[in-house]
Amino acid sequence: MIKKQMRVMGVFFICLLVMIAFIATTGSYPLPQAYYYTPTPQADGRILYTVKANDTCISIALLNGITEDELRNLNNLQGDDCLYLQEGQQLLIGVLEKPTATTEAVQTTLEPTPTPLKGNGTICIYLFNDENGNAMAEETELPLAGGEVSVRDRLSIVNLTGTTDDSDDPICFEDIPEGDYDLSVAIPEGYNPTTVLNYTLNLLPGDVSIVDFGAQPSSSTLPIFGDESPSIFMGLLGVVFIGAGVGLWFYLRKLSK
Incomplete structure (x- = not known):
């Protein structure tokens, strides 16, 4: 027995x-961050955003480069209306002004079509304190100051850097040429990443591209040895x-x- x-x-x-x-x-693998393109204006010039699951007024405003007050005013949102957004609901985030038409006859001379010039766009980076580690910037999660960001094209012709602060606005690099860019973030000491820290972005003319990067205090996560390798x-x-x-x-x- x-x-x-x-x-x-x-x-x-x-x-x-x-x-x-x-x-x-x-x-333990970092989660991919969210990537977002600004909606295309409608025929009447209105720019509409379709509400997705878990969207909030502040997250929609951050994604589209406007303030929460502007979003409320454009859609006549009062009081607690932001708490009752419905998935699939369309919100107005801006209006594209059209040039005033003129009836005056203008004599034009046909000329050879010039070679199209490359357009410009805007890249914005938002570093946030990902308290719950889900790699999504939520309304209750604050921006993280002290992160060093870098935006560089493949030929190193464009090489831009900056430091994040504790404001609600992302750090933006405006009027940069279209093309492929490598985005990277060095998070402050004492934090662990909850998203990847390097991202490749194809910027198209007129784009306003916002890329989120998340990190949380080291005490909140298990240590990560390498970017994508299990702990040896x-x-x-x-x-x-x-x-x-x-x-x-x-x-x-x-x-x-």
Whole structure:
């Protein structure tokens, strides 16, 4: 009877060690951040935004480069109306002014079509304190100051840098040429990333592209060893536990004979 109990205990202990090793070797990967294009104006010049799940007035305002008060005024939102936004609801975020038409006849001379020039756009970076670690900027989560941001094109012709502050507005780089850009963020000391810290963006003419980066205090997350690699240390620790369990199993079998 004692031998049987010792064998059962040995099997249970080995299974427990295998489970611990499996959990220890599971990696922690940063989540991709949200990426957003400014909506295209309608035929009448109105720029409309379609409300998505979990959207708030402040998140919609941040995405579209306007203030919450401007969003409220454009849509006549009063009091607690922002608490009752419906998924699929359309909100006005701006109106594109059209040039005034003239009836005066103007004589024009046809000339050869010039080579199209490249257009410009705007890249904005928003670094926020991701308290719950879900890689999404929420209304209750504050901006994170002290982050060093970099925007660089593939040829290093455009190389822009800046430092985030604690204002609600993202740091923006305006009137930069269209093309492919590498965006990177160095988060302040004492924080761990909850999103990737490097992002490649294709900027088109007229785009206002906002990219969110998140981080939270080091005490709130497990340490991340490398950008996308599981913890080597924890993996070795799991192997040690398995070896100890196997050794204990043979020892218990020897005692039971």
